[in-house]
Amino acid sequence: MKKVEKTAVAAFLVNACAFVIKYGLTLYSGSIALRAEAFHSLTDVVASVTVFGGLKLANRKTRRFPYGLYKVENLVSALVGIMIIFAGYEIAREVFLGAGQTVKNSGWNIGGMCVVIAGLGIFSAYERTVGKETGSPGLTADSRHFLTDVMTNSVVLIALLSNYFGLRLDRPAAVLIVLFIIWSGGKVTLDAIKVLLDMSLDKETLAQIKESILNEALVLKVQSLIGRSSGRYKFVEANIVLNTNDLNRAHEVSERIEKEIREKTANIDEVFIHYEPVAKTSYRYALPVEDPEGERISAHFGEAPYFRFTIVEKGKEDSISRQEVVRNPVPVTEQGKGILTAEWLSRCGTDAVLMRNRLGGKGPLYVFSHVGIKVINTEETTAARALEVLGLHGANANSSLD
């Protein structure tokens, strides 16, 4: 059994003990607040059984249920929630319509409740630790529930203690607990229904996933990104535009993105990435240059203040259709500017880079091979000559500064 499952079983046992102790004390003391609390523990026992059942069932996928049976957990949660509300209603009837007896003062009541409260408090802390360790949202939520249980049980304890001083707080305490039971039942039901209706993942999770996608230098645009929960698992669908026509490369990129998303976001079941290549009708060369006119080729790729882009149309490979000089947006002082510049070039839709220096660091070269940008070495010092050597003509046509 995994640690998460062991802890879920322990939660069941703690709730069962709390129920037995409180139910025994109810019979002994005649307190309706205690009776309401005992009922509350009983609903907790049922809930912890469903949490455990959900953990077991959720991991099954069959031919008839290829998306997994994850939602069984939410369906059962919704039913349990409705059951809890109904139990709350039954207790409320008793609180308001019942005759109500005098509560017996006894050290047993006080002692028993102290044991229950201490047990719940300690278990809550333990469960929170395991929840953090294993990244299980179910356990973390359950540990918070145990903390609220400490509060409701304390209300009963206060009512029992005040009874010694002739204060009849039993009925008001019972009302408080009934309200809590109905509120928590309503929350359980609503949360389950949201998942059953495929409510979107929360904004933070989606933003985190988008960041994982945009980390990949070949991604030009995230066209759409949606996600939903099923049980405790998340399903993600993304539509992205890639700066490549190469299907193998696109496939590699989408696998890398999927891996990154799984590493950064907990409980991902499936990631569907639909990629489309950017429609390429032209080929784009980039030259690192020293001047805004784009004439002198820079000796240092990463430190080039400007880049000259030379664009040729598909099918007319020897004639330049357009040129532009663009300022390198990566600040000179930036750490790892070679890599950042290479990534920026990829996002600009660059197909090939001309370079005078053999790159000192391997970083930019790694980026270029990663995204499929061709590196062309040149011995020339001026852009016009370098382009001529490549067999490109019309080098000075429509030069413009962006």
Ligand SMILES: [Zn+2]
């Ligand atoms: Zn509870």
